[in-house]
Amino acid sequence: MPDKKHIEDHPYITYSKPILTDKEMLERSKSFYDFMDNRRSVREFSDKPVPRKVIENLIKTASTAPSGAHKQPWTFCVVENPEVKKQIRIAAEEEELESYESRMSSDWLEDLKPLGTDWHKPFLETAPYLIIVFRRIYEFGADGKKKNNYYVQESVVLACGFLLAAIHDAGLVSLTHTPSPMNFISKILNRPENEKPFLLIPVGYPADECWVPDIRRKELEDICVFY
Numbered sequence: 001m002p003d004k005k006h007i008e009d010h011p012y013i014t015y016s017k018p019i020l021t022d023k024e025m026l027e028r029s030k031s032f033y034d035f036m037d038n039r040r041s042v043r044e045f046s047d048k049p050v051p052r053k054v055i056e057n058l059i060k061t062a063s064t065a066p067s068g069a070h071k072q073p074w075t076f077c078v079v080e081n082p083e084v085k086k087q088i089r090i091a092a093e094e095e096e097l098e099s100y101e102s103r104m105s106s107d108w109l110e111d112l113k114p115l116g117t118d119w120h121k122p123f124l125e126t127a128p129y130l131i132i133v134f135r136r137i138y139e140f141g142a143d144g145k146k147k148n149n150y151y152v153q154e155s156v157v158l159a160c161g162f163l164l165a166a167i168h169d170a171g172l173v174s175l176t177h178t179p180s181p182m183n184f185i186s187k188i189l190n191r192p193e194n195e196k197p198f199l200l201i202p203v204g205y206p207a208d209e210c211w212v213p214d215i216r217r218k219e220l221e222d223i224c225v226f227y
């Protein structure tokens with residue numbers, strides 16, 4: 001328990017969780033694993049609308065992620081306007097064309113073959129929402145001075161993980177799309193200097209006929225070592 005002086009200056013509350021039996025824990029951890037193992041990155045989206053309130057809830061969940069000094073150094077921009085989606089698609093495809101044709105190494109292109117990706121990004125217009133996650137490098141203090149945030153990359157990546165899990169839980173699909181370089185998005189969305197684009201996540205329903213590559217996840221023995 002923090003000492004009395006500390007609690008006077010910085011409020012604390014008690015926190016507890018119900019204790020589960022080993023059997024309940026085993027069942028819940030297995031069923032959550034099965035559920036998450038069913039998540040797939042999807043590139044074929046339906047244009048079926050999704051209520052905006054759902055997207056708001058998903059973003060609130062993302063923002064429950066832990067962050068350096070609890071600064072929550074993220075901004076989620078949600079694009080639903082077809083004109084803006086079109087602008088993003090045109091600019092992203094321009095960068096991607098350049099990447100696929102000259103910026104990416106032959107090893108990289110070879111590694112991507114099973115995923116069947118290329119510079120065409122129709123999902124940027126088809127998906128009902130594009131969530132663009134920005135890293136907030138610094139904030140402006142009350143005195144107008146810059147105040148750096150901490151572990152921004154780590155914090156934002158955690159929030160993105162929470163977001164992907166929440167999207168999956170809502171029965172929707174997503175893609176972690178990283179057009180590179182991504183500066184064009186800051187311009188299109190007119191974002192301030194302290195925000196840097198991190199990840200572009202189309203969200204919606206899968207297309208009526210949606211195909212994904214038949215790839216497998218590593219086994220536990222290949223990813224985990226107990227000491």
Ligand code: IYR
Nearest residue numbers: 096112117118177178179180
């Ligand atoms: N950003 C490109 C290329 C790409 C890179 C990786 I690593 C992938 O896992 C998938 C795609 C694109 O979005 O096509």
